[in-house]
Amino acid sequence: MREPSRPESEALAPWIDVMLAVDRAEADGDADEALRLMQAHAVDQAGRQFWRPCRFERLAQVLLLGSDLPGWAVSRWLVAQAHNALYRPRDRWRTRAEQLSLDVVGGLERVSRRGDTEARCQLIDRNWVYRQVFTYDLGGLARFVRSNAGPKLVARADRIHDWARAPISGLRLVSLSASSVTWARLDTGELLEHANIGSAIFVEVGESVLGRVVPILGGTMLEGAPLVVPEEVAAKVAADPSSWLTAIRESRAEIETLGFEPAVLHDVPTPVWEAMLSRSPSAAALSECSASLARRALETARECLDGAVSAGPASVDRWSCVRAALSSRSVVARVPEIATAEDVEVVRRLSEIVAPPTDIVGRRLVELLKDG
Template sequence: MPKRTKHQKRPAPRAGAGDPRRRSFAEKVVDSPYWPALFAVNDAEARGDVKAALEIIHRTRDQLDKEQFWHPSRLERLEQMWLLGALIPRWAHSRWIVAQALQGTHARNKRRMAKAIDLALDVRGGPHPDRDREDDRIQILDRDWVYRQAFLYDLGGLEAFLRHHASGDLIAGADRIWEWARAPMRGVRLLRREPRHLFWEDPATGEQPTTINIGAGLMVDDGECVIGRIVPIDDGLMFETAPLRVPEEVAYAVSDEPDRWIDTLRDASGPSDREPGEIWTHRGLRDYGMLADVPYGLVDLAMEAGLRAFRHPGEEDDELEELFDHPADYPACLAAWLVRPATVKALRGGVPLEGHSALRGFIEFLHEPAASLVRDLTDNRKEAA
């Protein structure tokens, strides 16, 4: 039996069955006392007021636990901003703004959302035959990569949020966010990877951009291609979110004609029930955190397998091959685990000496804020001693 490729072993993460949006949007908010709370949290985030947003959520969450009204990814972003504070890099502030813009709750976004949904459906080959229209809409809003890109960038959702809703303080904390709003779609090939950087090639121009490695290459083999938006940051370049793995011909076409990327995907994609290995635009957008491009569902698995791969790079192991083709992927997975709110709280509660020694050995390979978190933990232990 031929060996399956890396991406065939890891199906896209699925949304939890408890998603409150399984009911129609109207049904959820009629007579709901939490509708004002939602807008209050939106306003607090748009001001950059993390404390106020969390206070509102905590006041209402006890009444909403059964339905998980506040999405876990939103809670995680806010808790990370609060717990890590000044350690949060400016590019993460930009990603926070992008996440706020994507929520699309403002009235002027109604037509923009509808058009982005239609574009995503078109790329996927039409409505899913086994879902009703409302369920298809929910799946697209929550899980479709094309919808996200079209809404935020091609249809101007991010720029509209910056102009009409984001406060000056929120924008001031971001990292070149206006340039993000106008970043073109690109098709690139992954040449090689290192713990701190990923090296790509633009097939149309020959340019070789280098992005920070926070996990964008984990789902991509060396030599494979992706499409995505590479944006500028203080420390170089990064993808504004995890890119989409595509066949070589798609990446070349997008590189040649970036403005036609949706047409290119539509022409290359099949029906929504496609086989693993084909273009998969339907994935859990919120299964990717603000501070890493490692899917939530892979972090724990990658932590275990990757640690062995990093310590023993020449060792053959089927389990390692399933998750890691290169030990350079591991530091991004470690960083994704370190900055989880639960991990931050646990580490600040006390780490054994041997744990500090192990973490210090990875500092040079970690990107922020994980690197500074480890330094702070080490400094605090020295002061306590």
């Protein structure tokens, strides 16, 4: 969260204690308490939603898996917290991150035309460059883990201290399937097979990206959604990871750095998977209720399993969208209400091939549907 101006600080004063309490609950690994506090203080004095929807969603994802939440997802939860932690006055690290990021993207006017305040919000909350600079290059994650995160949450994480030191790599997308995504490192040619959690949702096979490859139990993964870049940019960064800011700045007209949000279980933005599952590709997905999205998730899963083609952008990875839907607590809660006898077999087949930990959700649903 960005540092508020003086008028904004006065308006936020009654909320500071709540914000700090929510941050503390998250840092201690108490997603239930954090969500309870946010729901109890959902709107501001003007009746506007106070919290970012993506924060509600990540807490709901944590609660959906509960004790089955994998260590890598706990690490991603810590990364999101480090990135979004409440500003401290005159935070030199945030100030430096903003300076470096604006130099790369070309100034606030290239971030938003709705004024400097809105531009700074977009930069800090949703810009890929800012997130990487503050969280990793300037040590935001390392400081958060060392000074803010509760020891029990850190103990559940998967090699989080190594994540904090991971460099940016240049990669090329080789292939993707229901369960996996294969990347090629541009520096060594090594093939990296990762679970398909939607990291390639905006990437075409053969395209190049920048991303941080981090260690996890049994292999590696990307710490978050990668950035699609021209091949020459990725090759330059592969040869010299420290050059990544310069490489992006020199090609910024060809690179979209906005639109990124912290994620836990997957890297598919909510509007994307909702739009993909909408009955009409042109419909406003947010108008569809969770029950409708649950129905469409099961129908799309059946189509994917049977190799059928449905309406929607051909380049969108539908497997990732189905997986994202089954990572949504509100959608999963409606499946038992709308599922038919035939859907039990669909969910069973899906749980056998989809990337973890959605397979756990699938097996839970199968047992629930059978009991019902």
